[in-house]
Amino acid sequence: xxxxxxxxxxxxxxxxxxxxxxxxxxxxxxxxxxxxxxxxxxxxxxxxxxxxxxxxxxxxxxxxxxxxxxxxxxxxxxxxxxxxxxxxxxxxxxxxxxxxxxxxxxxxxxxxxxxxxxxxxxxxxxxxxxxxxxxxxxxxxxxxxxxxxxxxxxxxxxxxxxxxxxxxxxxxxxxxxxxxxxxxxxxxxxxxxxxxxxxxxxxxxxxxxxxxxxxxxxxxxxxxxxxxxxxxxxxxxxxxxxxxxxxxxxxxxxxxxxxxxxxx
Amino acid sequence: xxxxxxxxxxxxxxxxxxxxxxxxxxxxxxxxxxxxxxxxxxxxxxxxxxxxxxxxxxxxxxxxxxxxxxxxxxxxxxxxxxxxxxxxxxxxxxxxxxxxxxxxxxxxxxxxxxxxxxxxxxxxxxxxxxxxxxxxxxxxxxxxxxxxxxxxxxxxxxxxxxxxxxxxxxxxxxxxxxxxxxxxxxxxxxxxxxxxxxxxxxxxxxxxxxxxxxxxxxxxxxxxxxxxxxxxxxxxxxxxxxxxxxxxxxxxxxxxxxxxxxxxxxxxxxxxxxxxxxxxxxxxxxxxxxxxxxxxxxxxxxxxxxxxxxxxxxxxxxxxxxxxxxxxxxxxxxxxxxxxxxxxxxxxxxxxxxxxxxxxxxxxxxxxxxxxxxxxxxxxxxxxxxxxxxxxxxxxxxxxxxxxxxxxxxxxxxxxxxxxxxxxxxxxxxxx
Numbered sequence: 282x283x284x285x286x287x288x289x290x291x292x293x294x295x296x297x298x299x300x301x302x303x304x305x306x307x308x309x310x311x312x313x314x315x316x317x318x319x320x321x322x323x324x325x326x327x328x329x330x331x332x333x334x335x336x337x338x339x340x341x342x343x344x345x346x347x348x349x350x351x352x353x354x355x356x357x358x359x360x361x362x363x364x365x366x367x368x369x370x371x372x373x374x375x376x377x378x379x380x381x382x383x384x385x386x387x388x389x390x391x392x393x394x395x396x397x398x399x400x401x402x403x404x405x406x407x408x409x410x411x412x413x414x415x416x417x418x419x420x421x422x423x424x425x426x427x428x429x430x431x432x433x434x435x436x437x438x439x440x441x442x443x444x445x446x447x448x449x450x451x452x453x454x455x456x457x458x459x460x461x462x463x464x465x466x467x468x469x470x471x472x473x474x475x476x477x478x479x480x481x482x483x484x485x486x487x488x489x490x491x492x493x494x495x496x497x498x499x500x501x502x503x504x505x506x507x508x509x510x511x512x513x514x515x516x517x518x519x520x521x522x523x524x525x526x527x528x529x530x531x532x533x534x535x536x537x538x539x540x541x542x543x544x545x
Numbered sequence: 546x547x548x549x550x551x552x553x554x555x556x557x558x559x560x561x562x563x564x565x566x567x568x569x570x571x572x573x574x575x576x577x578x579x580x581x582x583x584x585x586x587x588x589x590x591x592x593x594x595x596x597x598x599x600x601x602x603x604x605x606x607x608x609x610x611x612x613x614x615x616x617x618x619x620x621x622x623x624x625x626x627x628x629x630x631x632x633x634x635x636x637x638x639x640x641x642x643x644x645x646x647x648x649x650x651x652x653x654x655x656x657x658x659x660x661x662x663x664x665x666x667x668x669x670x671x672x673x674x675x676x677x678x679x680x681x682x683x684x685x686x687x688x689x690x691x692x693x694x695x696x697x698x699x700x701x702x703x704x705x706x707x708x709x710x711x712x713x714x715x716x717x718x719x720x721x722x723x724x725x726x727x728x729x730x731x732x733x734x735x736x737x738x739x740x741x742x743x744x745x746x747x748x749x750x751x752x753x754x755x756x757x758x759x760x761x762x763x764x765x766x767x768x769x770x771x772x773x774x775x776x777x778x779x780x781x782x783x784x785x786x787x788x789x790x791x792x793x794x795x796x797x798x799x800x801x802x803x804x805x806x807x808x809x810x811x812x813x814x815x816x817x818x819x820x821x822x823x824x825x826x827x828x829x830x831x832x833x834x835x836x837x838x839x840x841x842x843x844x845x846x847x848x849x850x851x852x853x854x855x856x857x858x859x860x861x862x863x864x865x866x867x868x869x870x871x872x873x874x875x876x877x878x879x880x881x882x883x884x885x886x887x888x889x890x891x892x893x894x895x896x897x898x899x900x901x902x903x904x905x906x907x908x909x910x911x912x913x914x915x916x917x918x919x920x921x922x923x924x925x926x927x928x929x930x931x932x933x934x935x936x937x938x939x940x941x942x943x944x945x946x947x948x949x950x951x952x953x954x955x956x957x958x959x960x961x962x963x964x965x966x967x968x969x970x971x972x973x974x975x976x977x
Contacts, residue, residue, distance in 0.1 A: 293905045324820065352638050421832075425638065428823060429831035505831075508641075508648045515649075516819025523815060527808040534801040541596070541793060 314435040333364035336500025349403035352424035356397040362510040378402040418470035427505035439463035441494040444473040592795035595780035603806025604668040611661045618654040628752035630745040633708035634833045652822040659825045662848035676888030677779040683880040685772040702755040709830030725863040782960035783888030791957035850914030858926040885945035892951045
């Protein structure tokens with residue numbers, strides 16, 4: 282009977298363990314995502330500033346022609362834990378964009394150059410305009426994209442690297458649709474955006490496809506989770522604090538319980 | 546005309562009950578007029594608690610802390626959140642980006658909800674395993690089930706508030722369950738929505754109800770705790786304390802032990818919140834709600850999955866809803882379905898197996914709830930559902946009838962001695 286009893290308990294525990302380790306049920310993609318060695322992963326993860334700055338350049342010169350990032354403001358680019366452009370650089374970046382403001386005292390809307398407090402300029406005035414310009418597909422807003430897909434940063438990176446010259450024979454593509462190894466459903470309306478030499482990095486780094494994909498995904502990860510660095514830093518401190526506190530309280534508890542235990 | 550009878554004896558009345566405090570000075574002055582200080586001393590300092598409580602008894606305290614933290618973080622979030630279909634998503638993102646430590650408060654609130662359920666499931670398991678639902682604690686058990694229903698309601702409502710894709714579609718699926726009510730179903734759903742679909746009106750009232758139910762929980766928890774202080778704690782032996790050899794005073798013994806339990810729980814919670822804050826959530830909820838695009842799989846939060854599996858395993862909608870609700874409500878019948886005189890599973894060899902199988906079933910159903918409702922998953926889901934109900938309706942009375950309990954000690958202190966001699970084994974959360 283005792284053996285039987287132990288068996289159920291351990292079977293239960295094993296099943297629980299297996300189920301918990303398989304909790305994310307992503308039936309859609311059976312392909313293993315590419316997992317580059319992100320600097321922001323791990324307990325002490327931090328963003329690579331230079332990479333974030335290059336990532337912003339990729340976004341501005343490539344992605345921004347179709348994708349909005351409406352939750353970000355130019356001032357965010359100067360904030361701690363992000364690309365950390367200087368205040369002057371951010372002013373210069375913002376001033377490159379035309380912004381509609383108003384109404385002024387005459388009741389007229391007017392154009393002015395951007396300020397750091399402005400939101401990122403969107404490529405299209407609304408979703409319908411964006412759909413009509415992109416063959417019916419809506420290029421998603423990228424503000425929180427890195428948190429809005431199973432696999433997150435790895436998934437976006439994989440999709441960017443997942444374009445292949447040859448389409449497998451069993452897949453039929455309509456006009457304006459491309460094959461992508463990692464995209465959910467393997468079909469994507471976006472043509473490979475990061476072909477070699479599409480941009481030239483201002484800091485002189487060679488703009489290979491891999492480099493651009495890595496930089497822009499770092500940038501998107503920061504955009505989705507701008508307080509990641511402080512979160513991990515604070516996380517480490519609080520875990521250590523709680524660990525020490527727990528040990529101390531446990532020792533106190535043991536001492537308190539010694540008052541009665543010898544009498545048992 | 547006077548109807549006074551001069552000879553009648555009138556009962557004296559004392560509307561003034563000032564006095565009786567064991568304290569002096571200012572404390573005594575207050576306590577004479579508002580006896581909460583002596584009540585606190587009586588119920589939390591001198592209160593006698595069985596000596597044999599394991600760390601499984603920390604979850605009551607842990608849940609209280611969770612509830613307080615949820616209310617505090619919720620209050621802070623409420624000061625920045627806008628319950629408007631147009632602004633809700635962006636206001637949550639504003640909290641995450643621009644409010645000072647808003648990300649911390651929001652991640653805490655989000656993950657606390659999950660950890661509240663982890664703690665409550667362990668708390669319920671404790672009750673099942675050690676027979677805490679039996680005489681005289683039936684009412685406390687029933688109040689607990691009411692709390693669980695309220696928790697589920699408020700968790701569901703809270704999940705709709707960020708107005709992401711899963712919020713929107715989860716709300717649509719769950720509110721549509723009411724359409725299964727015969728005759729008036731459709732009208733009830735329209736009434737709940739305040740519109741002809743889930744939208745702004747629904748979001749606004751969900752926000753109000755999320756608050757309301759949170760405070761209802763506080764009230765019902767108060768009843769749960771008052772009832773506990775009347776019937777006293779159960780303990781791993783399932784034997785009632787008889788004399789001082791069996792008990793310890795609540796403070797400092799139980800308080801110090803509960804504090805250890807709470808800190809360990811807090812440690813795990815903080816580690817998850819800081820390093821995997823979105824692990825227990827769904828990525829689709831970072832996509833703003835879009836009534837025109839249905840997500841590939843609409844999945845509820847992990848803590849609803851077992852009940853979602855039960856709902857989906859019944860082909861008829863109305864019967865499915867009834868099965869889902871009764872799968873929880875049936876816990877309330879357990880004190881009467883299980884009529885064995887022995888409380889603790891330590892002395893119930895067959896019932897112990899049943900409880901472990903029930904836990905296994907819970908996890909299997911949780912897995913099924915997250916899997917697509919087709920093929921083999923549907924079959925397993927149906928077996929799991931059948932076992933869930935069989936556990937209560939067949940196994941509980943049957944085992945009470947046929948089981949022969951193991952020899953039991955006479956008292957808690959004897960139980961402790963047996964434990965030391967290795968005669969009995971209990972489940973431990975941490976070894977000493």
